Amino acid sequence: MTRAKxxxxxxxxxxDPAADRDFIGEIWLQDGLIVPAQQKxxxxxISFDLQGKWIVPGLIDMHVHLREPGEEYKETVESGTRAAAAGGFTAVACMPNTRPVNDCASVTQLILEATAEKGSARVYPVGAISAGSKGTGLAEYGELKEAGVVAVTDDGLPVLDSQLMRRAMEYAGSHELLVISHSEEIALSRNGSMNEGVVSTRLGLRGIPVAAEAIMVYREIALAELTGQHTHIAHVSTAAATELIRQATARGVRLTAETTPHYFTLTEEAVADYNTNAKMNPPLRTEGDRMAIIKGLQDGTFDAIATDHAPHSVLEKELEFDRAANGIIGLETSLALSLALVRDGLIDAARLVELMSVAPARILKVTGGNLAEGNVADVTVVDPxxxxxxxxxxxxxxxxNSPFLDWTFQGKAVLTVMGSRITHNELS
Amino acid sequence: MNKDYRFEHKHILGIEQLSAADIFYILDIAISFKEISNRPIKKVPTLKGKTIINFFFEPSTRTRLSFEIAAKRMSADTFNIAASTSSATKGESLIDTARNLQAMSPDIIIIRHGSSGSPGLLARHVDASIINAGDGTHEHPSQALLDTMTVREHKGKIEGLIIAIVGDIAHSRVAHSNILAFTKLGAKVRVAGPATFMPAMVESLGAQVCTSVAEAVSDADVIMALRIQKERQDDPLIPSLREYAQFYGINRALLEKHARPDALIMHPGPINRGVEMNPDVADGAGSVILEQVTNGVAVRMALLYLVMGQEGTE
Structure with missing residues (x-):
């Protein structure tokens, strides 16, 4: 890790889409900040000649699982943020489903201490909606907020009790915390291990219908309308949920949403021969859903691309398909998969930066997301x-655990700078 | 049979991987083996010195016994392991167990397991040939082979026949394998049962969905009923066995009114008498249910022989 003045x-x-800028030029970083270029x-x-490369605000992944504390054999703050830096990310928001659950200040502090000591990216802890993510009482948002959480969610699990979700939105609003929803109607998805459809029937696997996501997304929309609180829908996988979000946003509901590279790249066919590295929740859907997700990225229905980076070891993945854990890693493939959309002409480069940096910073109300002078020196250099x-x-x-093993990609982060610190460098 | 044909499967994981030529070849071999079971000395030395493990994670009487008899009539050494999935949860994973079995050099592992796809997982981690004796709600290939064998013996052909399968299609690996096998051999397969028993997009398997049992059995050459599982705790599929029997059970009155008199009556067993099939049908004219069991031994002898023959030619 180099730290030059x-x-x-x-x-x-x-x-720099936040300032509507797109030009060939230079960016100076000094003492952790973006500073005006000088004559001499x-x-x-250290200077880098970046001909043919892009200088973008540091990428922010607003949905990752770092597994620390409790499951350090799967990932730690140290290993997860190294992967993040290699993928071009200068910041990540980590989900609270650790062991113990991040539902109190001490767990949040532990994550932030590990980050200060060994982190290669900024880490924004996300706290639990309910104590222990058990879906009953509220966690202590005031204390969590003071400790440093930027949002609350019971991610990994939905909040089944609608009254609890309503109260969570209201109470989170009082503490200026964002509520992130893992939208899943468990009664429909229980024991399911992939999308319900042609492939689940062929493989004899219990399916998870589209309705399991759509029903809960609609509930969150109704509750966001009721409470007037900003609500964020995580990892959207279906055309149905995309359309619900589009309509709600159009009528002014305070809603934001993210999708992931795997939902706009793969379909249920990736499960093919019981490939547990293509097992995640929500599951990979159909080609029609994939196309709808891309359309949602184009027309602004989705604000952000997040990875839902979910590391597991072979202990959870080299198993019978229905017993294998849900989730795939994503930090080191997200940019390449998103750049493929740019290369295919589906979105432009500015939109990509909007989805992967500007919007996550705005939604989480954190630093970064632009290259304005005086802002933090979080910058990613992309070689497309x-x-x-x-x-x-x-x-x-x-x-x-990735379904993209041995894929050949075009486009990569070649330099990642977080607060003037070079956290990843493939240039020199 | 094309004389260039060779059976090239090391494993029998499902009907999905078999071609029509493969299936006919298996059936031809099975028919040639069938008479062995009628000899006074029911044993041939074909698989002498081969080690076969019956690895059953789910309770099974007839399939396990059928495979064991088949192996013994071929002179193989057989061993039975009944593992409960719950004890596997406590420690060893399926792959670990498989590697331990592999260390004892079996030639064939016959597996029944509650998880769909587990035979393929095993095949990727051991050198032995794997035969799927039923995996979750996926496939039960030897059952479909003995069913096609039985139909072919009675009807002289498969192509052009109409096969009606009645019951819980969604949760039946027997139905899944039979739909694939009969359609590959040129038959038309109809399925019937309440919508709660139909898998998503069942037509994608090649079956035609009938709204009533009467419609399904009309003009059918073969009528197959599936065993109804007791009601599931987490998923209300039918209100009661009583109502199921009333609307979807195969009974004599239904057959007399709607079915062809020469329709074959089949059931993979064990039968819930009075639920999916009445005793007067199971034991009556056209029933070939016990022949299915007899043919099961012959088909399994053929599978054991063929997967070993494959090894021998390598």
């Missing part, structure tokens, strides 16, 4: 042409 990024394509290079500086093969040996996350 001044880092000069030259001759790159500066993409100072003595203590760099080819790489995503091999198991190259993965920095402790989890190797």
């Amino acid at each position: 001044t880092i000069i990024l030259q001759n790159g394509r500066v993409l 290079h100072p003595e203590d500086c 042409d760099r080819e790489f093969v995503f091999t198991e040996g190259s993965i920095l996350s402790k989890g190797k």
Whole structure:
């Protein structure tokens, strides 16, 4: 990790959609901040010639599982943020379903201490909606907020009790915390292990119908309308939920939503021969859903791309399909998969930066997301042409559970700078 | 039979992986083996010195016994392991158990397991041939083979026949394998039962959905009823066995009114008499239910022989 007084990024394509800027030029970083370019290079500086590369505000992944505390054999703050930096991320928001659950200040502090000590990215802890994520009483949001959480969710599980969810939205509003919903009607999804449809029937696996997501997304919309509180829908996988969100946003409901690279890249066919690395919740859906997700990214229905990075070890994945754990890693493939949308002409580069940096910063109300002078020096350099093969040996996350193993990608983060600290460097 | 044909499957994981030529070849071999069971000395030395493990994670009487008799009539050494899935949860994973079995050099592992796809998982981690004796709600290939064998013996062909399968299609690996097998051999398969018993997009398997049992059995050459599981705690599929019997049970009156007189009556067993099938049907004219059991031994002898033959030619 290098820390020079001044880092000069030259001759790159500066993409700063927050300020509607897209130009070839340079960005100077000094003492953790973006500073105005000067005539003369100072003595203590590193400069990079970035011809053909993009200089973008540091990417922010608003939905990851770092597994610390409690499941450090799957991932730690250290390994997870190293994977994040390699994937071009300068910040991640980590979900509270650790052991113990992050439902109190001491767990939040533990995560933040680990980050201060060993982190390669900013970590924004997300607290639990309910104590222990048990779905009964509220967690202590005031104390969580003071300890440093940026949002609350029971992610991994839905909040089944509608009254509890209503109160969570209201009470979170009083503490200026965002509520993130894992939208799933358990009665419909219970014991299901993949999308309900042609492939589940062929493989003899219990399916999870689209309605399991759509029903709960609609409930969250109704509760967001009732309470007037900003609510964020996590990991949307279906055309049905996308349309519900589109309509709600259009009539002014304070709603934001994210989807993931796997939902806009893969379909249920990826489960093919019981591939547990294609098992996640919500599950991969159909081609029609995939196309609808892409449309939602194009028309603004989705605000953000997040990974739902969910590392597991072989202990949870080398199992019978219906017993294998849900979830895949995503930090080191997210940018490449999203860049594929740009290369295919489905979204433009500015929109990609909006989805992966500007919007997450705005939704979580955290620093970053733009390249304005005076802002934090969180910057990612993207080489849109760099080819790489995503091999198991190259993965920095402790989890190797990816459906993209051995895929050849085009486009990669080649330099990641977080607060003037170089956290990833493939340039020199 | 094309003389260039070779049976090239090391494992029998499902009907999905078999071609029509494979299935006919298995049935031809099974028919040639059938008479062994009628000899005074019911034993041939074909698989002498081969080690076969029956690895059953779910209770089974007839399938396990059928495989064991088949193996013994071929002179193989057989061993039975009845593992409960719950004890596996406590410690060893399926893959670990498989590796331990592999260390004892079995030639064939016959597996029944509650998780769909587990035979394939096993096949990826051991050198032995794997035969699927029923995995979750996925496939039960030897059952479909003995069913097609039985129908072919009675009707002389499969192509062009109409096969009606009645019952819980969604949770039946027998139905799944039979739909695949009969359609691959050129028959038309109809399925009937309440909508709660139909898997999502069942038509994608190649079956035609009938709204009533009467419609399904009309003009059918074969009528197969499936065993009804007791009501599931977490999923209310039918209100009661009583109502099911009334609307979807196969009884004599239904057959006399709607079915062809020469329709074959089949059931994979064990029968809930008076629920999915009345005794007067199960034991009456056209019933080939016990022949299915007899053919089961012959089909399984053929499968054991063929997966070993594959090894021998390598």
